[in-house]
Amino acid sequence: MATIDLAPGDVIADIPAVKHAAIDSMSAYQSLVDEADRDHEAFWARLARDHLTWHRPFSRVLDETNAPFYRWFDDGLLNASYNCLDRNLVNGNADKTAIIFESDDGLVTTVTYRALYHRVCRVANALRNLGVGKGDRVVIYLPMSIEGVVAMQACARIGAPHSVVFGGFSAKALHERMVDVGACAVITADEQVRGGKTLPLKSIVDEALSFGGTDGVRSVIVYRRTGGDVAWNAQRDLWLDEIERAAPDTCEPEWVDAEHPLFILYTSGSTGTPKGVQHSTAGYLLWASLTMRWTFDIKPDDIYWCTADIGWITGHSYICYGPCAVGATQVIFEGVPTYPNAARFWDMIQRHEVSIFYTAPTAIRSLMKCADTEDAVHPCNFDLTSLRLLGTVGEPINPSAWKWFATEVGHNRCPVLDTFWQTETGGHMIAPLPGAAPLVPGSCTLPLPGIAAAIVDESGHDVPSGQSGVLVIKRPWPSMLRTVWRNPERFRKGYFPEELGGKLYLAGDGAIRDARTGYFTITGRVDDVLNVSGHRMGTMEIESALTANPLVAEAAVVGKPDETIGEAIVAFVVLKDVMPKTSADAKAIANELRAWVGREIGPIAKPREIRFGEHMPKTRSGKVVRRLLRSIAKGEAILQDLSTVENPGVLKQFSHPA
Numbered sequence: 207m208a209t210i211d212l213a214p215g216d217v218i219a220d221i222p223a224v225k226h227a228a229i230d231s232m233s234a235y236q237s238l239v240d241e242a243d244r245d246h247e248a249f250w251a252r253l254a255r256d257h258l259t260w261h262r263p264f265s266r267v268l269d270e271t272n273a274p275f276y277r278w279f280d281d282g283l284l285n286a287s288y289n290c291l292d293r294n295l296v297n298g299n300a301d302k303t304a305i306i307f308e309s310d311d312g313l314v315t316t317v318t319y320r321a322l323y324h325r326v327c328r329v330a331n332a333l334r335n336l337g338v339g340k341g342d343r344v345v346i347y348l349p350m351s352i353e354g355v356v357a358m359q360a361c362a363r364i365g366a367p368h369s370v371v372f373g374g375f376s377a378k379a380l381h382e383r384m385v386d387v388g389a390c391a392v393i394t395a396d397e398q399v400r401g402g403k404t405l406p407l408k409s410i411v412d413e414a415l416s417f418g419g420t421d422g423v424r425s426v427i428v429y430r431r432t433g434g435d436v437a438w439n440a441q442r443d444l445w446l447d448e449i450e451r452a453a454p455d456t457c458e459p460e461w462v463d464a465e466h467p468l469f470i471l472y473t474s475g476s477t478g479t480p481k482g483v484q485h486s487t488a489g490y491l492l493w494a495s496l497t498m499r500w501t502f503d504i505k506p507d508d509i510y511w512c513t514a515d516i517g518w519i520t521g522h523s524y525i526c527y528g529p530c531a532v533g534a535t536q537v538i539f540e541g542v543p544t545y546p547n548a549a550r551f552w553d554m555i556q557r558h559e560v561s562i563f564y565t566a567p568t569a570i571r572s573l574m575k576c577a578d579t580e581d582a583v584h585p586c587n588f589d590l591t592s593l594r595l596l597g598t599v600g601e602p603i604n605p606s607a608w609k610w611f612a613t614e615v616g617h618n619r620c621p622v623l624d625t626f627w628q629t630e631t632g633g634h635m636i637a638p639l640p641g642a643a644p645l646v647p648g649s650c651t652l653p654l655p656g657i658a659a660a661i662v663d664e665s666g667h668d669v670p671s672g673q674s675g676v677l678v679i680k681r682p683w684p685s686m687l688r689t690v691w692r693n694p695e696r697f698r699k700g701y702f703p704e705e706l707g708g709k710l711y712l713a714g715d716g717a718i719r720d721a722r723t724g725y726f727t728i729t730g731r732v733d734d735v736l737n738v739s740g741h742r743m744g745t746m747e748i749e750s751a752l753t754a755n756p757l758v759a760e761a762a763v764v765g766k767p768d769e770t771i772g773e774a775i776v777a778f779v780v781l782k783d784v785m786p787k788t789s790a791d792a793k794a795i796a797n798e799l800r801a802w803v804g805r806e807i808g809p810i811a812k813p814r815e816i817r818f819g820e821h822m823p824k825t826r827s828g829k830v831v832r833r834l835l836r837s838i839a840k841g842e843a844i845l846q847d848l849s850t851v852e853n854p855g856v857l858k859q860f861s862h863p864a
């Protein structure tokens with residue numbers, strides 16, 4: 207398969223491939239795929255030697271003896287921050303701009319690789335002074351900032367795995383993660399500023415620590431963002447700028463083995479509490495940097511901008527690590543796409559001359575809506591000729607949003623790269639290569655070289671092309687998660703289920719392959735994980751939050767397809783007390799429960815709709831009939847056979863949101 211054989215009638219986008227790309231043709235792609243097929247280990251070993259700088263080279267490539275707990279390059283020694291910073295000081299990038307930071311209110315600060323290196327060294331030294339050492343976990347609860355990258359890189363420099371918690375999570379959610387990860391220090395800010403509003407991060411940290419069980423947290427380091435008032439505990443709290451100033455500006459990196467955990471990042475699963483996805487140092491960094499070259503075709507003059515938050519995996523791989531490892535210049539943005547108006551992204555692309563722009567389908571869909579209704583915020587008012595590549599991540603992108611992005615933002619000159627991947631995969635898995643594959647709107651096209659993606663049925667057998675099934679990865683790859691923090695069984699059972707033979711990595715998404723082109727289309731999660739505005743939410747987490755409320759007896763949460771945000775959260779609730787009598791009562795209780803979920807998890811988890819009923823519709827064996835609830839949420843007529851439902855009468859009560 208040296209070319210993609212598209213038949214007449216296939217919707218292929220008429221966007222020329224970029225010239226001189228790292229992988230510049232289908233045959234170049236195919237020869238890498240063949241190289242990986244011929245000798246998987248030799249392929250990855252070559253890349254790891256070429257793209258990472260080792261303090262001590264590895265001699266072993268892949269250790270499968272304890273599968274699925276794979277180990278890659280495990281006798282090699284390296285340091286991630288050395289690869290991201292020191293390397294740039296000796297290869298001519300020292301005075302190159304590493305970060306162009308734009309604050310919520312439009313203030314721009316830049317930092318060179320040399321300056322970034324010294325800041326990271328100072329903070330690393332300061333952390334060491336505070337007794338943080340190799341293997342100790344540091345929780346980072348920071349807004350989008352240069353400091354966010356500095357904090358993460360400083361942890362990497364001393365071998366202390368970081369665990370970044372998204373600034374939108376509540377004190378409860380932060381507490382849960384601090385306890386699970388066993389944090390010894392927290393790095394936060396006085397306040398966060400987004401869309402003109404402030405959020406008191408330091409006081410949320412104080413509240414989280416007041417819940418107890420966090421005695422291990424000896425230091426709370428505070429970045430002075432706004433200068434707003436904060437409560438102060440002199441035994442524990444320190445200002446980042448003060449400890450930074452006092453520390454030396456060079457710092458010997460901690461050389462760690464390739465498998466040393468670089469970070470633990472919590473994400474939602476279909477069951478239980480969020481899981482701490484543990485990533486390695488070498489394998490992870492290899493893929494974060496290599497995909498910067500392969501997928502984003504990063505070149506020395508590019509101005510790259512990824513709009514994700516460092517609280518999510520995209521901000522780890524494609525802000526903190528990938529771009530620095532390849533010496534890129536990147537934009538980091540503190541605010542939101544709609545402030546001061548919905549042209550903020552286009553205005554920033556124009557001002558900073560962004561050439562590679564990576565964002566979420568949700569943002570595209572909502573900005574597209576705004577542009578439709580308000581001419582002034584339409585991208586056509588801005589000079590976007592600096593753009594050469596566009597990318598999307600986090601959720602399926604519908605062909606109409608894809609085309610709008612390609613046409614109105616990219617002027618049909620810039621390939622749109624729909625990148626499929628997950629927190630667990632560390633980096634892109636299935637994604638178009640801008641110099642090679644023809645693009646098809648709505649398809650993430652083909653697996654990257656070395657990634658053995660396939661589609662199987664419930665028993666793990668390949669399904670024929672054109673038939674849907676579940677997405678699996680058949681061979682280990684270096685940037686895969688290593689385990690679930692402190693829960694190896696959950697890792698094994700959840701990702702390598704026995705039903706599929708115990709050897710296939712189960713992504714949790716449904717997929718289908720085009721019979722002729724082999725192109726993949728991701729059809730969405732097949733488990734109880736929702737994708738709300740590109741954010742992963744477990745239905746069980748929201749249900750547990752609801753049932754923790756004293757008013758609630760039972761709760762079931764489902765997703766309802768939404769044009770803009772992908773999926774909206776709909777909660778079915780049975781109260782302990784009688785049903786609300788009036789619709790005003792129902793609305794008041796619904797609002798109270800929504801606020802409650804906001805406090806338990808964070809505003810992103812608040813149900814859009816709450817529907818009340820006297821009982822939960824269940825099968826005779828007591829299982830909540832979720833399929834039925836999904837239909838009700840969508841407003842569909844119930845055509846299913848209800849004979850197995852214990853109490854079908856209750857369905858009518860649930861038919862309207864409060």
Ligand code: WTA
Nearest residue numbers: 599600601602624625626627628629728742
């Ligand atoms: C979904 C984000 C379709 C998918 C990097 C996956 C996508 C989950 C795409 C992971 C895409 C991500 N097309 N669906 N291009 N990218 N997803 O862990 O359901 O926050 O399993 O990682 O997002 O979300 P996570």
